[in-house]
Amino acid sequence: MKTDISKERTMSAETAASDPAWAAHLVPWRKRTYAVIGMCVALVVVIAVATTVGSVSIPLSATVKVILSKLSFLQIAPTWQSGTDIIIMEIRLPRVILAGLVGAALGTAGATYQGLFRNPLADPYLIGVAQGASLGAVAGFLLPVTGSFLGMGVVPMFAFIGALGSMAVVYALARQGKSLPVTTLILAGVALSALLGSIVSYLIISSGDKMHSIVFWLMGSFSLSRWSDVRLVLPYMVIGIGVILLYSRPLNVMQLDEEQAQQLGINVERLKLVLLAAATLITAAAVSFVGTIGFVGIIIPHAVRLIWGADYRFLLPLSVLSSAIFLILADLIARTLLSPTEIPVGVVTALFGAPFFLYLLRRRRRVIF
Amino acid sequence: MIKIELENVSLGYHHRPVLSNLTFRVMPGEVVGMIGPNGSGKSTVIRALTRIISPLSGKILLNGRDLSMIDRQEIARMLGVVPQLPLLPSAFTGFEVVLMGRNPHLGLFAHETETDLEITWRAMEMTGTQALAKRSVGELSGGQIQCLLIARALAQQTEAVLLDEPTANLDIGRQIDVLDLIKRLCREQGLSVLAALHDLNLASQYCDRLVLISEGRLYGRGTPVEVVTPENIEAVYGADHCVYSHPVNGLPVVLVNGGGRLKNSEAKGAGV
Numbered sequence: 001m002k003t004d005i006s007k008e009r010t011m012s013a014e015t016a017a018s019d020p021a022w023a024a025h026l027v028p029w030r031k032r033t034y035a036v037i038g039m040c041v042a043l044v045v046v047i048a049v050a051t052t053v054g055s056v057s058i059p060l061s062a063t064v065k066v067i068l069s070k071l072s073f074l075q076i077a078p079t080w081q082s083g084t085d086i087i088i089m090e091i092r093l094p095r096v097i098l099a100g101l102v103g104a105a106l107g108t109a110g111a112t113y114q115g116l117f118r119n120p121l122a123d124p125y126l127i128g129v130a131q132g133a134s135l136g137a138v139a140g141f142l143l144p145v146t147g148s149f150l151g152m153g154v155v156p157m158f159a160f161i162g163a164l165g166s167m168a169v170v171y172a173l174a175r176q177g178k179s180l181p182v183t184t185l186i187l188a189g190v191a192l193s194a195l196l197g198s199i200v201s202y203l204i205i206s207s208g209d210k211m212h213s214i215v216f217w218l219m220g221s222f223s224l225s226r227w228s229d230v231r232l233v234l235p236y237m238v239i240g241i242g243v244i245l246l247y248s249r250p251l252n253v254m255q256l257d258e259e260q261a262q263q264l265g266i267n268v269e270r271l272k273l274v275l276l277a278a279a280t281l282i283t284a285a286a287v288s289f290v291g292t293i294g295f296v297g298i299i300i301p302h303a304v305r306l307i308w309g310a311d312y313r314f315l316l317p318l319s320v321l322s323s324a325i326f327l328i329l330a331d332l333i334a335r336t337l338l339s340p341t342e343i344p345v346g347v348v349t350a351l352f353g354a355p356f357f358l359y360l361l362r363r364r365r366r367v368i369f
Numbered sequence: 370m371i372k373i374e375l376e377n378v379s380l381g382y383h384h385r386p387v388l389s390n391l392t393f394r395v396m397p398g399e400v401v402g403m404i405g406p407n408g409s410g411k412s413t414v415i416r417a418l419t420r421i422i423s424p425l426s427g428k429i430l431l432n433g434r435d436l437s438m439i440d441r442q443e444i445a446r447m448l449g450v451v452p453q454l455p456l457l458p459s460a461f462t463g464f465e466v467v468l469m470g471r472n473p474h475l476g477l478f479a480h481e482t483e484t485d486l487e488i489t490w491r492a493m494e495m496t497g498t499q500a501l502a503k504r505s506v507g508e509l510s511g512g513q514i515q516c517l518l519i520a521r522a523l524a525q526q527t528e529a530v531l532l533d534e535p536t537a538n539l540d541i542g543r544q545i546d547v548l549d550l551i552k553r554l555c556r557e558q559g560l561s562v563l564a565a566l567h568d569l570n571l572a573s574q575y576c577d578r579l580v581l582i583s584e585g586r587l588y589g590r591g592t593p594v595e596v597v598t599p600e601n602i603e604a605v606y607g608a609d610h611c612v613y614s615h616p617v618n619g620l621p622v623v624l625v626n627g628g629g630r631l632k633n634s635e636a637k638g639a640g641v
Contacts, residue, residue: 020487020490021490021499022464022486022487022489022490023486024503025464025486025502025503026486118458246477246478247477249472249475249480250472250477252461252465252469253469253472255458255461256455256457256458256466256469257455257456259416259421259452259455260450260452260455262419262420262421262441263419263421263445263448263450263452264445264469264470264472264473264525265441265442265443265444265445265446265472265473266441266442266472267441267442305460309460310458310460310461311461311465313480366460367459367460367505367507367508368460369458369459369460
């Protein structure tokens with residue numbers, strides 16, 4: 001035992017002598033890179049587990065086989081019970097994937113807004129996207145319109161239009177010449193949210209027998225998820241999240257303040273515009289299909305900060321992965337806890353997420369913002 | 370080698386001029402000090418030189434090129450800035466803040482290489498800030514932050530450096546360390562340095578030339594001996610200062626006549 005310790009000590013002394021002094025600063029980066037890889041693995045495991053668990057019990061091995069059999073280059077003989085593949089491929093998997101995508105979008109958008117506004121209280125709904133989507137969705141429920149457009153039902157389509165519309169109004173109100181002052185943007189967003197919120201509230205209480213489905217939508221649910229939803233949402237998510245991840249180093253520099261960021265070569269106005277557009281688009285796409293799920297977008301980025309630090313080059317990818325995992329698990333609880341009744345997933349996120357976050361907050365003593 | 374020129378530049382906010390008809394230049398290998406009372410517009414000049422604000426009229430030239438035509442990232446590769454005590458994001462470490470100085474050299478898709486880390490570390494060694502590398506900047510003192518910001522400007526590896534009150538929060542020993550370092554880099558590498566300074570004595574000790582700004586205009590420029598004169602100091606800062614020659618190097622030294630104004634007003638009060 002003793003020899004082991006001394007050996008270890010000489011080894012670390014050797015590496016310290018041979019490595020340049022700055023090498024010590026690579027250690028946290030390496031740790032966080034491993035964390036990203038670990039979370040990728042965790043995401044795959046969580047997807048498999050969440051697909052297996054449900055009202056009809058299916059063994060994990062069968063689930064994995066069914067999913068793998070759909071990959072054309074693998075030849076797997078069907079050994080599972082009939083109907084299993086339909087439950088997995090047509091009901092559970094699209095739901096799990098959509099939950100993952102929506103989670104990833106909300107977590108990324110939340111982290112981006114927090115970074116852009118340098119404000120820990122920012123969430124994806126801060127500047128009016130959620131209330132715009134809600135108003136659109138309520139209109140979709142109440143108006144005597146049916147049908148679909150490009151595979152999008154009336155409610156998601158109206159919600160999407162509402163979300164982008166409110167964002168456009170906030171942007172137009174906050175813009176001053178060529179610049180977009182962040183404080184004005186937040187205040188315009190908060191005021192417009194309040195305005196739209198009161199209209200939504202009034203419409204809800206006067207909506208009669210549709211009240212239940214509206215409220216259920218507003219709290220968020222994945223119960224109607226289909227592959228067509230996934231196909232519609234996926235391009236927004238890939239492009240939006242991809243763009244945001246590209247800008248993670250400039251977002252670090254933005255944490256100084258706008259003037260210093262400009263002096264370090266950042267085109268601040270362009271950065272704000274690109275990131276706002278990307279974050280808003282993925283938020284709008286997410287909430288349009290599943291409702292305004294709360295908590296994920298504000299708290300998961302902070303949980304990531306508590307565990308892995310505030311460096312956006314790692315914070316953003318880790319928020320993507322953690323939020324996806326978190327929302328898949330939340331939806332799993334939502335559909336299994338009181339089965340066959342479903343709890344709105346927006347209730348589950350805070351009910352189970354808040355205690356976990358508070359635990360992290362007490363345990364870690366890190367400066368998080 | 371970078372030459373900074375201001376030609377008849379007027380600066381201001383919301384079309385209201387703060388400074389007008391400013392003409393001076395900073396040549397490679399020279400330290401130019403900007404002195405003047407509070408609010409005279411020293412920081413405004415630095416903001417204009419980094420294109421945070423555009424001149425209301427006149428031209429700013431970097432190596433003969435109009436500043437307004439140069440891309441922001443290219444400006445940041447030519448001009449490093451040490452701002453006056455900004456708030457720093459407290460969740461970042463000293464090393465991470467200095468590393469941000471490498472941003473102008475990195476494209477959107479690039480990430481920091483070992484060379485960037487090495488340059489960053491060398492900048493921290495030069496400014497004696499290695500001990501702050503792992504500490505969160507939220508817990509550092511004003512003087513420590515000042516040194517980190519100087520390290521960041523050095524990590525930026527620019528041939529011109531603008532400093533806004535670089536010594537304001539430093540003790541007298543660190544003031545000399547910092548200004549010695551800047552002066553040495555200026556001499557050895559031909560840096561062009563423009564520093565806004567409050568301390569007239571440091572300004573005349575370290576600067577090759579001074580520009581004195583007051584009441585919205587260039588009040589005087591030249592060597593410290595030409596600018597720091599009893600007449601100029603009294604006109605710009607008021608009476609009760611004495612200008613002497615430094616006993617060792619003969620440069621001007623300004624001493625405060627403490628309580629002079631108090632006695633004057635007491636005398637007036639007695640008269641009433």
